[in-house]
Structures are given as C-alpha cells and as structure tokens.
Amino acid sequence: MPIQLEIVTAERVVYSDQVDQVNVPTKDGRVGILPRHAPLLTILDIGEMTIIKSGERTPYALFGGFMEVLPNRVTILADTCERADEIDEARAERARINAEERLRQRQSDQDLALAEAELRRAMIRLRVAQIQKMRRQ
C-alpha cells in the first residue's frame, strides 16, 4: 500500500504522487516514513530528503518546514524544496565559496551565523546534485 505524498511550498506544488517511502531530516534527526506510520506532526530541518518509489530513490534538497503524517498520507509543508535537477550547481558552488570567505573574515556574530547557514544550504544543494549525478552514471 503506497503513501500519498504531497510536497508544497508557498510558491508551488513541488511533488504530488504515490510513493513507497520518504526519508526526511527532522529537528530530532532523520526519519523514514513507511505506509501506515502513526500520525505525526514534526518540524523539519534543512538537509537532503529521499523519495523512494518502486525501488528508485530520488534526492531532494529540503530547507525546513513541517511534515504531517497521517496513516496513508504525508504532507510536507516546505519552506523551500528543490529537486536535484533544479539545482544550479555552479551557483551553489559560488555560494559555498562566498560563505566560506565570509566565515574566514570573522565579522559580527550575526554575520557569522548567516554565513554558516548559507554554507550549510550550499553544501546540501551540492550534495544532492552530486548524489543524483553518481546515480545517473
């Protein structure tokens, strides 16, 4: 019995289909949701999310949000979510270099925190894009 998975952001519907499993990063660690999971409402972290459908794993970059799990229905209210092939790798790479540069300069605490968050986002984008590439080969 598959799960009806729906991923929406404020700007669009990212995904809506039947899947077998979805692995997401939550604030308390990664969780995998299988059919007939107990009802759950949880805060999502930023990280990579994997959708598994008929044996095929598709990686997504997820940047925070919420997940509501009902027995056969999972809704992810994402702040931002990108499929691997939507990621602009060159841009993520530039963002990574830029963020590392800012971290090295050690400015105010706030700036440091911003740079760190930026770096994390860039790393996740790159990682998701990498995974996808490796699988293709």
Next chain:
Amino acid sequence: MASSREIKRRIRSVKNVAQITRAMEMVSASKMRRAQRNVLATRPYADRLMDVISELSLRINSGARRNTLLEPRAVINNVALVVITPDRGLCGSLVANVLRRSGRFILDQQKQNRGVETYAIGKRGRDFMARTQQHLVGEITKLGDAPKLEDTLGIASNVVSGFRGQQYDEVYMVYSEFVNTLVQRPALRRLIPIEPPTDATSTRRFDYTYEPDQQDVLYELLPRYIEVQIYQAILEGIASEHSARMVAMRNATNNAKDLVRDLTLTYNKTRQASITNEVNEIASGAAALEG
C-alpha cells in the same frame, strides 16, 4: 470653430494616445494572467497549513494555547495595520479604495483610543501614510510582478514578534481582493490572533505525536501561516492591480476612439463648410462681375 488643421493635429494625438493605452491594456492582460496563476499556486500550501492548524487548534489544551498567535487578548491597546497597495497608479479606483478602507480603519481604532502602527507594502500606501502622518514603522516597495516569498518575510516577522512582545494586541491587513477581472474589492482581514475556521467539516480525527513537542511545533508553525497570508494578499493585490489597469486602459482606448470619431466628424463638417464658403464666394464674385 477650430481650423481644420488644428482638428487634424488633435486627431493624430488622440490616435497616438489610443495606441499607447491599447498596448498597456495588452501588457496588463498578460501580466494579470501570470499573477492569477501565482495566486492559485500558493493556495495548496495555505490550505494545507490551515488544515493542520485547525486540526491542531481543536486538540491542544488551553495551556499550550496560551501566549501563542491563536490567543485573543482581553484588552486591546495597540494594533498594527499592514496596507498592501501597488507601486504605481493608472489602475482606476483600486488604490483609492484600499486607502479609503485603511483610513476608515485607522480612524475607527483611534476613536477607541487604540494606538495604530502601520506597515506599507507598495509605494502608494507608503505615500498615503506619510501624507496623512500616520505612524509608519515598516515598508516594502518595488516588489515587482512576481515577488518571492522571502522578499516579503520582513513585515511578517515584525508583526509576529510585535505581537509576541506585547507591542501589538491585534494585527490587521488591508489589501485588494481579486474577485474577477472586473471586480476587485478592498478587504480587511485580521492576521493575529489567528482564527481557525470553526466549522467541524474536518472529519479527520487523528492524535498526532508531536516532535519535538506541541509547544515547539505551534511556535514554529503559526508564523508560517501569517507569512503565507501576507504573501497571498500581495499576490492578489498584484492580480487586482493588473486587471484594474487592464480595464482602465480599455476604457481609455474606447474613449479615445469615440473622441476620434467625433473629431473626424467635426473635421469633415469644417472642411465641407469651408468648401461651401469658397464656392459661395466664387459664385458671388462671378455674379458681381456679370452684374
């Protein structure tokens, strides 16, 4: 009566105006369609979020509800108002309607001795607040035709922290609701406290597990709803703006066409009158010579 040359010049300039307004109408029509699509694209997120919130609000106990964005305050001393307008005019009575609604709201609140702080999204609203010397504490302008959510978060986070910090006891927004291409209605909505729909049509009854816990989930979840409501209102405002402008420009084009028709008639009449005159003069000249 004006000379035929003057009338001819006038016709040419009116035709030029008609061409421009026609072009503007078409530009607005295509922008409006895109804006409408953007509005529809935010619906699933907002609807899902509202589902979760109404589900949650039914089952949380009053302890967890306290001090959240769901809890109404007993005494209301200060309110915040978010006014959403376009940056530009030339869109009929749209801006005036939104501003009139805002002005009435502010006066109403002041009559009840409540302080009002305003936030403006769009230049027109900002200029209005400055002109009428309202307490303007935040503004966002030049959002363009397809703003991203992150461009609009500043005001949402300000009003949320203002409410949490007891600076505001209620938060409202005024925007232009997009009903259809011909009708846009100024709308006043209360943003905070959030009022989950009370209709018990929701037949889903599930006891969630909360991670990390209910309090944390609520604390993170509720502001998202404010954010997306403001975002949606901005997008509806944009759709309204373009459809109002489209209609205004269509009217202008039609008026120009009528004007051209009238002027052409006058031109022909003047031309004919002057020909008649000339013929008369020649005839009477000839008659004078013969006589």
